[in-house]
Amino acid sequence: MKKAMIYSEEHKKYLKKQRLKIALVWLLRIGLLALLLGFWELSTALGWVDPFIMSSPSRVCKTIGSLYNDGTLFYHIGVTLLETLIGFVIAVVLGVLIALALWWSETVRRVLEPYIVVLNALPKIALGPLIIIWFGTGNKAIIFMTVLVGLIVAIMHMLSAFIATDKNKILLLKSMGASKLQILRKLVIPSSFASFISMLKVNVGMAWIGSIMGEYIVSRAGLGYLLVYGGQVFKLDLVMTAIFILCILAAGMYFLVVLLEKVLVKNTES
Amino acid sequence: MEQEILTFTDVKLTYHTRRGETTAAEGLNFSVNAGEFVAIIGPSGCGKTTLLSLAAGLLKPSAGVIKSHGSFGYMLQKDQLFQWRTIEKNIFLPLEIKKLNTPEHRERARNLAEKYGLKDFLQSYPSQLSGGMRQRAALIRTLATNPDILLLDEPFSALDYQTRLNVCEDVSAIIRSEGKTALLITHDISEAISLADRVLVLSQRPAHVAYSHELDFGEVKNPLKRREMPQFSEWFEILWRELNG
Numbered sequence: 485m486k487k488a489m490i491y492s493e494e495h496k497k498y499l500k501k502q503r504l505k506i507a508l509v510w511l512l513r514i515g516l517l518a519l520l521l522g523f524w525e526l527s528t529a530l531g532w533v534d535p536f537i538m539s540s541p542s543r544v545c546k547t548i549g550s551l552y553n554d555g556t557l558f559y560h561i562g563v564t565l566l567e568t569l570i571g572f573v574i575a576v577v578l579g580v581l582i583a584l585a586l587w588w589s590e591t592v593r594r595v596l597e598p599y600i601v602v603l604n605a606l607p608k609i610a611l612g613p614l615i616i617i618w619f620g621t622g623n624k625a626i627i628f629m630t631v632l633v634g635l636i637v638a639i640m641h642m643l644s645a646f647i648a649t650d651k652n653k654i655l656l657l658k659s660m661g662a663s664k665l666q667i668l669r670k671l672v673i674p675s676s677f678a679s680f681i682s683m684l685k686v687n688v689g690m691a692w693i694g695s696i697m698g699e700y701i702v703s704r705a706g707l708g709y710l711l712v713y714g715g716q717v718f719k720l721d722l723v724m725t726a727i728f729i730l731c732i733l734a735a736g737m738y739f740l741v742v743l744l745e746k747v748l749v750k751n752t753e754s
Numbered sequence: 755m756e757q758e759i760l761t762f763t764d765v766k767l768t769y770h771t772r773r774g775e776t777t778a779a780e781g782l783n784f785s786v787n788a789g790e791f792v793a794i795i796g797p798s799g800c801g802k803t804t805l806l807s808l809a810a811g812l813l814k815p816s817a818g819v820i821k822s823h824g825s826f827g828y829m830l831q832k833d834q835l836f837q838w839r840t841i842e843k844n845i846f847l848p849l850e851i852k853k854l855n856t857p858e859h860r861e862r863a864r865n866l867a868e869k870y871g872l873k874d875f876l877q878s879y880p881s882q883l884s885g886g887m888r889q890r891a892a893l894i895r896t897l898a899t900n901p902d903i904l905l906l907d908e909p910f911s912a913l914d915y916q917t918r919l920n921v922c923e924d925v926s927a928i929i930r931s932e933g934k935t936a937l938l939i940t941h942d943i944s945e946a947i948s949l950a951d952r953v954l955v956l957s958q959r960p961a962h963v964a965y966s967h968e969l970d971f972g973e974v975k976n977p978l979k980r981r982e983m984p985q986f987s988e989w990f991e992i993l994w995r996e997l998n999g
């Protein structure tokens with residue numbers, strides 16, 4: 485159905501006010517960022533704080549430039565990004581599949597429940613030594629760490645969504661003679677869609693935690709490696725640069741999920 | 755000779771849970787004839803929903819025999835429309851489940867929806883419809899597979915009073931004109947009197963049929979007209995006393 489296109493004067497005023505408000509929020513957001521960066525730059529330029537310890541926006545830019553000239557900027561970004569994405573996808577796919585299996589069989593669910601609880605509470609970094617021994621010091625170990633961090637979260641998130649399916653709707657389908665597979669396909673999966681998206685959002689964060697943690701313990705390349713290396717040789721410019729790039733990548737990945745949500749919602753609702 | 759389409763003989767049902775056992779029905783005897791509209795009233799928690807689940811075959815009786823000839827359509831208290839499906843797709847749901855999703859069956863269901871005033875809403879989502887319209891869509895969904903017997907579990911109780919009278923009117927007209935057999939559960943005595951050919955009053959738990967009344971409204975099937983007739987308040991008094999006595 486189409487909405488009426490002719491609005492009253494009052495409504496036009498209201499819309500204008502709303503648009504102004506949104507513009508103001510964006511202006512303030514960008515202003516705040518500029519203010520923080522400016523203050524950072526200024527305080528190091530005027531010698532209030534030691535740029536050697538604090539670095540500064542201009543030094544970060546310079547570092548990015550020199551990494552680019554070395555040809556290593558996109559190499560490090562590429563390494564970490566790939567590990568993060570592969571780990572993310574494996575954790576999500578495997579997590580959903582395991583959650584489905586647990587939904588299917590109450591016995592299996594009850595048997596595995598304590599294991600999942602313990603695995604969830606366990607700090608994954610404790611497994612670092614084992615991971616190095618089992619997977620070596622290449623990116624297999626890092627991807628494994630990424631999967632480990634995201635998997636349990638994905639399982640628990642999706643399982644609780646599957647279990648929360650409306651009992652009366654299940655009864656309705658059963659009264660139509662639906663099989664368990666039909667209940668799963670027609671009801672449980674579609675009604676868990678919103679939870680799936682929120683799980684993706686949470687798992688974007690988990691994947692970055694996993695990959696950087698992995699690079700902390702094993703790697704010879706990537707943004708986590710730059711962080712560790714920069715810290716060890718006291719190159720704070722490098723550390724700040726790596727953090728800066730991580731912020732941008734993590735935000736980018738999050739917005740991709742938001743975009744995916746918008747596309748999927750549009751496809752299902754119109 | 756009227757044909758019995760559903761018969762309960764000495765039916766008993768006990769629920770077993772870890773906390774204990776509950777007998778929800780015992781010595782339950784009644785039958786429903788083809789084309790008949792039977793309303794069942796009873797104290798809350800006495801086992802009304804259990805009775806419908808038994809009839810639909812969702813529960814197996816602990817003792818006794820349930821015989822039925824024909825297919826069932828079940829309608830619950832809330833409309834239970836899937837909000838991610840359009841009204842049309844909701845109405846096709848039982849066809850998909852029963853693997854009857856052929857062009858002919860879809861056409862039949864769509865005609866039914868159009869006949870009963872849902873034409874303009876087929877492509878809408880449930881959230882865009884009023885409570886009354888949604889309940890009507892739920893009824894059409896129930897009718898989509900052309901069931902012989904409709905099982906209705908307090909289908910109006912989630913609606914406000916005004917909508918409820920209208921939907922009651924609607925549903926009655928649709929069921930009568932489609933010539934369906936209906937078994938309606940309600941806790942509203944006046945609803946039972948205005949809709950049914952026969953009213954069964956259940957006892958406290960475990961449920962059995964305490965009273966059975968053939969209503970004498972003659973050919974008057976319209977709920978609002980019935981409400982204006984002198985018998986209405988007499989029946990109300992009788993049933994109220996039986997339910998609370």
Ligand SMILES: Nc1ncnc2c1ncn2[C@@H]1O[C@H](COP(=O)(O)OP(=O)(O)OP(=O)(O)O)[C@@H](O)[C@H]1O
Pocket residue numbers: 769770771776777778796797798799800801802803804805959
């Ligand atoms: N799945 C179940 N497991 C155990 N006990 C149950 C179950 N379903 C119902 N009962 C019990 O059986 C009795 C009858 O329940 P039922 O839902 O059939 O009653 P009802 O007449 O429909 O109640 P209401 O008026 O609330 O709709 C209740 O005491 C209820 O607690």
Ligand SMILES: [Mg+2]
Pocket residue numbers: 802803804
């Ligand atoms: Mg009930």
